[in-house]
Amino acid sequence: MPSGNSTKPRDEIQRLVSVMAALRDPESGCPWDLAQTMSSLTRYTIEEAYEVADAIAGGEPDEICDELGDLLFQVVFYARLGEESGDFTLQDVARAISDKLERRHPHVFAGQLPGDASELNAQWEAIKASERAGKARTENALLLDDIPSGLPSLKLAHKMQKRCATVGFDWPNTAPVMDKVREELDEIQQELDAPERHQAALEEEIGDALFAMVNLARHCGVEADTALRKASHKFANRFNGVEELARSQQQTLTDMSLEEMEAFWQQVKRQSQA
Known part of the structure; x- marks a missing residue:
């Protein structure tokens, strides 16, 4: 990383x-960049995030x-496209987020005394509800209308549940959420x-169970996407260990039985927990 740069x-x-x-x-630019639109860029933005x-x-x-x-x-890039179309500039983007941050932090910018974390x-x-209410007066919006449907599914479920909780549509604690998870798992078994x-019914029930698990994570103060990402990385590390163990014994995974791979898995798991 550069350092000492004036x-x-x-x-x-x-x-x-x-x-x-x-x-x-238009005359000397990059053909690829010139061909892009806001719509074409979105998948790259998601990848970069x-x-x-x-x-x-x-x-x-x-x-x-x-x-x-x-x-x-x-x-x-988006700001440049907005400027070219006459809709907005990078300055407008920066101004909008600065205004929003100042509006949503009155305890920092408006001299209000800060409270504890819950306050x-x-x-x-x-403040966010007030902003949504202002939009609703002009756009006749419903509570969930401004949640982007293109969000990753775990994030989408979390945001919907959190939004509904703001109007009291939420379980009071984790006990009924756990009951709901068990109920959804039973329906999958059925x-x-x-x-x-x-298949369509099975997909629906599995979706309901995943939605309930996101709700459980939310009630436990856990970000479902982060938890699943960490679990996936943990799985990858352990599976890599299984493959390396097999190689050390001159074996290939395709020639091993599930029971043999499971034995290696348990060995790697014990080593990772030691």
Whole structure:
């Protein structure tokens, strides 16, 4: 990571804006960048956001810095497209988020005394609810209307449940949530035990169970997406250990039985917990 650079941060931001303008220059710009639209960029933005998350999980500052730069470029790209269409500029984007942050932090910017964590969270949700109410008066919006349907499914479920909780549509504690999880698992079993399996019904029941598990995670103060990501990384590490153990014994996974691989799995698991 560069250090000791005397260039002011705002100069580098302006340099990035200039680079973006050059890439979009109709005469001398990059053909790929010139062909992009807001719609075509969205999948790259999602990929870059996940790459930032992976870099943070890896804990390497240089990698995090690099991936954040890729994500920042996405924002600058959208702003350039907005400027070209006459809809908004990067300054407008920065102004909008600054206004929102100041509005949502009156304990910092409006001289209000800060409360404890629960009071601050309630204040945050109340301000967001007021903002949504203002939109509803002009757009006749419903409570869940402004939650992006294209969010990753675990995040979508979490945001919907959290939003409904703001109007009291929520379980009071984890006990009934656990009951709901068990109920949904029983319904999956019923579909599996049915004389004729209906794939669509089975998919629906598994979806209900996943939704209930997200709700359980939320009630436990756990981010379901983060928990699943960590579990996936843990699985990958242990499975890699199984493969390495097999190689050390001149075996290949495809030639091993499930019981043999399970024995290796338990060995790797014990080693990881030691």
